[in-house]
Amino acid sequence: MKNSYPKIGIRPIIDGRRDGVRESLEETTMNLARSAAKLYSENLRYPDGTPVQCVIADTCIGGVKEAAMCAEKFEKENVGLSLSVTPCWCYGSETIDMNPNIPKAIWGFNGSERPGAVYLSAALAVHSQKGLPAFGIYGKDVQDVGDETIPEDVREKLLRFAKAGLAVAIMRGKSYLSIGSVSMGIGGSMTDSDFLQEYLGMRTEYVDSVEIMRRIQLGIYDKEEYEKALQWTKDNCVSREGEDFNPEHKKHSREQKDKDWEFVVKMTLIFRDLMVGNPELEKIGYIEEALGHNAIAGGFQGQRQWTDFLPNGDFSEAILNSSFDWNGKRKPFTFATEDDHLNGISMLFNQLLTNRSQIFADVRTYWSPEAIERISGWKPDGILENGAIFLKNSGSCTLDGTGQQTDSEGNPVMKPFWEISDEEVEKMLDATTWYPASLEYMRGGGFSSQFITKANMPVTMSRINIVKGLGPVLQIAEGWTATLPEEVFKLIDGRTDKTWPSTFFVPRITGNGRFKDVYSVMNYWGANHAAISYGHIGADLITLASSLSIPVNMHNVEDEKIFRPSAWSAFGSDNEGADYRACANYGPLYR
Numbered sequence: 001m002k003n004s005y006p007k008i009g010i011r012p013i014i015d016g017r018r019d020g021v022r023e024s025l026e027e028t029t030m031n032l033a034r035s036a037a038k039l040y041s042e043n044l045r046y047p048d049g050t051p052v053q054c055v056i057a058d059t060c061i062g063g064v065k066e067a068a069m070c071a072e073k074f075e076k077e078n079v080g081l082s083l084s085v086t087p088c089w090c091y092g093s094e095t096i097d098m099n100p101n102i103p104k105a106i107w108g109f110n111g112s113e114r115p116g117a118v119y120l121s122a123a124l125a126v127h128s129q130k131g132l133p134a135f136g137i138y139g140k141d142v143q144d145v146g147d148e149t150i151p152e153d154v155r156e157k158l159l160r161f162a163k164a165g166l167a168v169a170i171m172r173g174k175s176y177l178s179i180g181s182v183s184m185g186i187g188g189s190m191t192d193s194d195f196l197q198e199y200l201g202m203r204t205e206y207v208d209s210v211e212i213m214r215r216i217q218l219g220i221y222d223k224e225e226y227e228k229a230l231q232w233t234k235d236n237c238v239s240r241e242g243e244d245f246n247p248e249h250k251k252h253s254r255e256q257k258d259k260d261w262e263f264v265v266k267m268t269l270i271f272r273d274l275m276v277g278n279p280e281l282e283k284i285g286y287i288e289e290a291l292g293h294n295a296i297a298g299g300f301q302g303q304r305q306w307t308d309f310l311p312n313g314d315f316s317e318a319i320l321n322s323s324f325d326w327n328g329k330r331k332p333f334t335f336a337t338e339d340d341h342l343n344g345i346s347m348l349f350n351q352l353l354t355n356r357s358q359i360f361a362d363v364r365t366y367w368s369p370e371a372i373e374r375i376s377g378w379k380p381d382g383i384l385e386n387g388a389i390f391l392k393n394s395g396s397c398t399l400d401g402t403g404q405q406t407d408s409e410g411n412p413v414m415k416p417f418w419e420i421s422d423e424e425v426e427k428m429l430d431a432t433t434w435y436p437a438s439l440e441y442m443r444g445g446g447f448s449s450q451f452i453t454k455a456n457m458p459v460t461m462s463r464i465n466i467v468k469g470l471g472p473v474l475q476i477a478e479g480w481t482a483t484l485p486e487e488v489f490k491l492i493d494g495r496t497d498k499t500w501p502s503t504f505f506v507p508r509i510t511g512n513g514r515f516k517d518v519y520s521v522m523n524y525w526g527a528n529h530a531a532i533s534y535g536h537i538g539a540d541l542i543t544l545a546s547s548l549s550i551p552v553n554m555h556n557v558e559d560e561k562i563f564r565p566s567a568w569s570a571f572g573s574d575n576e577g578a579d580y581r582a583c584a585n586y587g588p589l590y591r
Helices: 021-043 064-076 116-130 152-171 193-200 210-218 223-236 254-276 279-283 287-291 314-321 341-354 369-376 422-430 486-493 518-524 538-547 566-571 575-586
Strands: 007-012 054-056 079-086 104-108 135-137 175-179 203-207 295-300 335-337 359-367 388-392 433-436 447-450 458-467 471-482 502-507 529-534 552-554
Touching (some): 007 021, 007 152, 021 152, 079 116, 152 341, 175 254, 175 341, 193 203, 254 295, 254 314, 254 447, 314 335, 314 447, 341 458, 458 538, 471 538, 552 575
Parallel strands (some): 007 079, 079 104, 104 135, 175 203, 175 295
Antiparallel strands (some): 359 388
């Protein structure tokens, strides 16, 4: 099936004067566009693993008519973002991309023969004057005319813009599926449909939890796939079931546990079908249900009413968020615990930028080195010398978070699904124990995944929060995973729920402000949840946030990596304040 992902439109901009000027630049300008398209198709992939597709205007654009012809082609070709490229002076207001709903950038070639930088500055000024923010890309070093190599500083900005722009375009028109309602008073569970609509161009779809029971009781799921999924679960998860730590008088019988396994497997199928549909349901007479809700992300309320009565969603959430299931390796879903849509969207941002599965976790505890030493007698050193933030949540975390995937040098990583080996899938499953749920927390039973994330993975913790009167803001913290000596970990883990997955996060400390120390990062975090992505992607998140007019209120990204639309520089010389003022000025992309 042909994918429908948005394409990158490349606009070769040229000096429109004929009889010598334009003719001398046609090939050079078009080659610049081809170089950009080649960079994107060779280095970027869609979430399904296929190479990103580019569309180049049929002709160079020297004036408004050719700009209109290009716009018409881009609309037909499902272009979701545009890059204008030029090695020369051109006519600014006549050639810029005027589509207000797509991210746009201009690469002005730094060459001495023709003033590409002059066009870049003139065109960006027009963008600012018309209220159409655009990213400006200009290399530091002068190149010779006709040089088709892309300098590293230009390459970095081209890719950063494209990743952010693709994320914006992929979200547009999709849905967030809210299953259930508010979970235990958590603010992020109060799904803000205005935020999703105005900032991301997304719908909000609501489904009551009773729909899960309807589908289970009426058999509205693929029976054949269910048998396959259940057998896979027995072979790979039930076989790794952990000790039941519940008090004897509360423990479920073996018969009840087996029924719970059957129930949570059906839940998993149903959650997925609710999100993206399933043509098999039409074959059994459920045409409406077969369509799904066009959801690119979703969440499940779970606690409390559901889990007071029925098995929890931990298994379903863990499997959906992982890069594999009984059908093999596949694109991970973005599925939020407790229907925390703000954390779900944070996970979605991360996933669209990296094509990797995301960790959903509580930002649970700051463990200072003094506290660790006090309870264990062990004095933390190395990466843990300033303490760590303990990330933990009822066992709904992606199994990719085990850190059992490795790079060519044997370091733990989290990969896009198409790079994961069958052996790594087996290692992830083997590193995960499925414990019967704590029946004091979750009276209806179920199973929680437990593992410890391997150390020394570069990761980025992020979170969107909504502030009344201000709107959405984004928090970002780059750092690394860490581990404790086994006996020390047991002491710390025993103070919470030892049946849940554990990740220790050490942010990169700057000595100033929100990143003065590890405690400050924990202290200034704006909610009880966070999304954790493999890799230091803070700069990419900042670019994405600016594309959506979402200010960043906390980050530890180096200043030289920050890349926002050129108009942001007109709002003051302090990066954080200018970001707030620019976002307030331009407002939501789809308002």
